[in-house]
Amino acid sequence: MSAPRVALLGVGLIGGSIGLAARARLGAHVVGWNRSPAALEIALRRGAIDEAVDSLDDLGPADVAIASVSVDALQGAVCDLCERLPDAVVSDVGSTKQALVEAVDREQFVGGHPLAGAESVGVAHAREDLFDGATWYLTPRERTPGVLYERLARFVAGLGAVPTAIDAAEHDRLMAAVSHLPHVVANLLVEQAAQALGGATLPATGPSFRDATRVAGSNPPLWGQIYRANAAALGAQIDELLLRLGEVRDLLREDGDLSGWQAQAALHRAALLKVGMQGDSSREIRVSVPNKPGTVAQIALQLGRAGINIADMTLAPEPDNRTGVIALWVCDGDAARAIELVSGLGYPAA
């Protein structure tokens, strides 16, 4: 995609950073609209957009359109973009995906969620390198046209992020576990410590309590919306934590030895935070596929589930226009497994 035309609905921290990176790294022409004209003015002055428009009707034409507004306003924003920009792949940057993806009945829409920049707000904090190395989840559906998914994944990779396909429900479950639940728990630890201290300040101590509760109370309007939007998955994670916590309490009552449990947690954490094969060289895999909807999404989701990153992707239709070849670049170390997984879907790969 050379010099893509990009439409941004919302130019805050995330939208503004997309604009900065798209212009600087992809040579994109970026047009922006924002509810607040003042923010739009700043975005223009900071070089996050080429052009500011007063009306959504003037955003297009575009190849890629991204809605970067608050969670509550996302559905309307995405629909606005789909209606006005029929040729664009439309995406968003919201922290929860299932409800939105189910509510928006458009083939051209692919949900998105970059794991970056949740802690501050406003175009004033926007940066070209905000997404460098960050996972950027994309939630293609079976009927997502491969060419649109490819365009979006390539755009996101061009901003510096690592596009990672994931099922929308799976995304929400994962975010509930690794982000929303830790935020809830941080709040509760703070409440409980405040209660135990009875108005005194925290004793001078190491950084462990500060670290454990760093996200407590962060951005209340944003987090209020995130909790609500992901209420089902977060509720399930809370239920699970209630069970686990009860088990620990019982172990403790029985004067059980928790040192084995503590050691187990050390292993879990080391496995979770294992450094990825960043320095690994990548390898091309070619997959022969029928030219039908859903194939690209199916392959991307299968690899995403296995934790295999697709560093790059191209689609090449065969002359008969009924079959084609997808070229995927993955880490050397992942190549054998990727071939096995893709072959398992019934597509010859090598």
Added chain:
Amino acid sequence: MSAPRVALLGVGLIGGSIGLAARARLGAHVVGWNRSPAALEIALRRGAIDEAVDSLDDLGPADVAIASVSVDALQGAVCDLCERLPDAVVSDVGSTKQALVEAVDREQFVGGHPLAGAESVGVAHAREDLFDGATWYLTPRERTPGVLYERLARFVAGLGAVPTAIDAAEHDRLMAAVSHLPHVVANLLVEQAAQALGGATLPATGPSFRDATRVAGSNPPLWGQIYRANAAALGAQIDELLLRLGEVRDLLREDGDLSGWQAQAALHRAALLKVGMQGDSSREIRVSVPNKPGTVAQIALQLGRAGINIADMTLAPEPDNRTGVIALWVCDGDAARAIELVSGLGYPAA
């Protein structure tokens, strides 16, 4: 206390750091014993002790004796010191206090707990500045001789720490809330994320999950002992967290707005982490007291409960030997409240 004689039973990270700071900052003569002769040898070579002894019988005489051994071995170690060093104030550095203080029936023993250095072990990591600015809890009892409490508090302050008197049960409740519960929760968050990720590594994301779980699985043998030693207070904190967590889950189910709750957590955290009045100048308060046991402990505990640090303290008996004066140094900003609190105990203060 000029050039105190210090006896150390255990010269690991904490004992070794006490030795380094006592020698460098107080000109102390430090004698050490350790179960492992190799560690004792290192302590001697690193200058943490002046003298290494093979037998506990050779530790004395001493003004201050500190047991710095594992939680399970503390009771025996403290009793050994009390028997052999009748003139010393004996203390320890364990993370829980109530069980130990109840088990050791000795006037000369005052429980202690410096909030420093829990994350690494061994005399090789000992440092002279380990305690700089750290809260060092002391748990005097009613019958603790004032002169012994004063000696210990002054020694601890001389190492760079802030001695803070606290009731042993209150100490354990507080540590359960601000330290032991966060450790339990970090382990559970890690377990649950591992489950949700099903063997994949954590997606590349911001530092929030890493921060929230930094202490997960730390030092399993040590933490196994700490959990067990503080089982009652930790169990109560877990029960409280179960209640709070259930409330959040119910709010979420009712589609309640959690943004107000989130904002409340922000206020709590800011209040908890409020920077103390470190740069404040201090002021002397003089208190007239009867010369009877328990007075110093009573005053120190009263001020400790109110979050008022005693920066320094001296005891001066009147010539009649039936009354005396305690001089306390506290922050300017705390002086009025300290006078009020001490007067409230029935002791004239100004």
